[in-house]
Amino acid sequence: MTDAASTHMAPLEAHWGGGAAPFGATWQKTMMWIFIVTDGLLFSGLLSGYGFLRQAAGVWPHQSQVFSIPFIALMTFILITSSMTMGTAVTAARLGDRRKALHNLLFTIVGGAAFLSCQAYEWSHFIHEGARLNHNPWGVPQFAASFFVLTGFHGSHVFSGLVILIITAIRWAMGKTPAQGVEMAGLYWHFVDLVWVFIFTLFYLL
Amino acid sequence: METTGNPYRVYRVTWVILLIITVAMLLAEKFHLPHIFLVLFLCAFMMVKATMIAGNFMHLRFERRNLAVMVAAGILLTSLTLFAFITPESHHVRKLSAPPELPTATEGAHEK
Numbered sequence: 001m002t003d004a005a006s007t008h009m010a011p012l013e014a015h016w017g018g019g020a021a022p023f024g025a026t027w028q029k030t031m032m033w034i035f036i037v038t039d040g041l042l043f044s045g046l047l048s049g050y051g052f053l054r055q056a057a058g059v060w061p062h063q064s065q066v067f068s069i070p071f072i073a074l075m076t077f078i079l080i081t082s083s084m085t086m087g088t089a090v091t092a093a094r095l096g097d098r099r100k101a102l103h104n105l106l107f108t109i110v111g112g113a114a115f116l117s118c119q120a121y122e123w124s125h126f127i128h129e130g131a132r133l134n135h136n137p138w139g140v141p142q143f144a145a146s147f148f149v150l151t152g153f154h155g156s157h158v159f160s161g162l163v164i165l166i167i168t169a170i171r172w173a174m175g176k177t178p179a180q181g182v183e184m185a186g187l188y189w190h191f192v193d194l195v196w197v198f199i200f201t202l203f204y205l206l
Numbered sequence: 207m208e209t210t211g212n213p214y215r216v217y218r219v220t221w222v223i224l225l226i227i228t229v230a231m232l233l234a235e236k237f238h239l240p241h242i243f244l245v246l247f248l249c250a251f252m253m254v255k256a257t258m259i260a261g262n263f264m265h266l267r268f269e270r271r272n273l274a275v276m277v278a279a280g281i282l283l284t285s286l287t288l289f290a291f292i293t294p295e296s297h298h299v300r301k302l303s304a305p306p307e308l309p310t311a312t313e314g315a316h317e318k
Contacts, residue, residue: 024270033273037280044285048292055296056303064235073232077225084221087263091213190263194256201252205231206245 032184036191039157043195046150047202053142061138063204067122072204075118076196082111083193090186093172093179101182105169108189112162119155123148150199154192161185161192220262227251 023030054060063069089104126147130137136144168185171177231251234244261267266274 023273023276025273030273033277037277040281041284044281044288048285048288051289052292052296052299055293056299058300058304069232073228076228080221080224080228083259083263084217087217087220088214091217095213187264190259193263194259197252197255197259201231201248205235205248 026180028180028184029187032187036187039191040195043153043198046153047198050146050150050203053146057140057142060140061143066126066138066143067204069204071118071122072200075115075122076200078111078115078118079193079196082108082115083190085111086186086189090179090183093182096179098172101179102169102173105165105172105182109162109165109169112158112165112189116155116158116162119151119158123151146203150203154195154199157192157195161189164188216262220258224255224258227255 021027021030023033025033085104085107089101089108092098092100092104126144131144131147133145133148135141138144164185168177168181172182231248234247239247260277266277
């Protein structure tokens with residue numbers, strides 16, 4: 001390697017050669033972000049698959065004739081509101097306001113439980129109308145399959161997020177979780193909200 | 207992170223903007239826009255919402271730029287590449303699954 005090249009590489013190596021934090025974040029936060037990227041790619045694959053199926057089918061039922069869009073809007077409102085309370089909990093935890101952090105964690109848990117209840121109601125209603133993975137009354141088999149796979153994967157993420165939040169709230173109340181623990185739980189919860197933004201638009205509105 | 211002023215204000219403001227955008231998206235269909243404009247409108251607002259959630263709720267705009275670029279480019283570029291490669295294939299599948307065209311009466315007579 002020439003002198004010029006080695007001079008150029010020196011700061012790069014100091015930055016990425018280990019023992020440093022190239023992203024300016026703790027390893028926990030860096031790993032959480034890497035997990036979020038990989039999980040985001042899972043949903044990216046699912047949504048691309050849905051786009052493929054929809055285009056290949058040619059015809060597609062109009063969503064407003066199948067779903068209650070105001071009800072889906074209510075679910076969106078619940079999830080966005082729970083993200084707001086989660087953000088408040090993270091900041092309160094960082095500032096050392098334990099009471100405010102706990103209250104907002106509990107609000108978030110209530111929001112998550114309400115969202116899951118709405119989703120369970122929507123699924124039961126959809127199944128009651130005759131929707132199955134391989135057929136449905138609206139004539140395009142891929143329609144119900146896309147619905148079950150997309151909302152099912154998202155719902156499973158909401159459920160696991162809810163479990164993480166309950167554990168975090170209990171540990172936070174006992175003083176066993178640092179502020180960073182609340183922040184990690186918050187990152188995951190916001191990711192769940194982020195995914196819903198795409199599902200809501202691409203599956204329910206378009 | 208911002209330390210001046212009310213530290214919780216950013217979440218409330220973001221929440222209000224997200225709700226306004228969501229209502230605008232729900233009402234968009236009522237205006238009977240051409241389909242392509244409706245799709246562009248909804249996709250643009252979807253991206254604005256995603257950016258606000260990632261930036262303000264997940265604090266990505268307060269993180270180092272290389273972390274934000276890794277997340278945004280990692281997910282967006284992969285998604286766009288994936289979609290760009292499989293979309294043309296869906297048209298091919300649609301053509302294959304379409305019922306074969308029946309011969310017209312004149313063609314049938316010609317064969318006889």
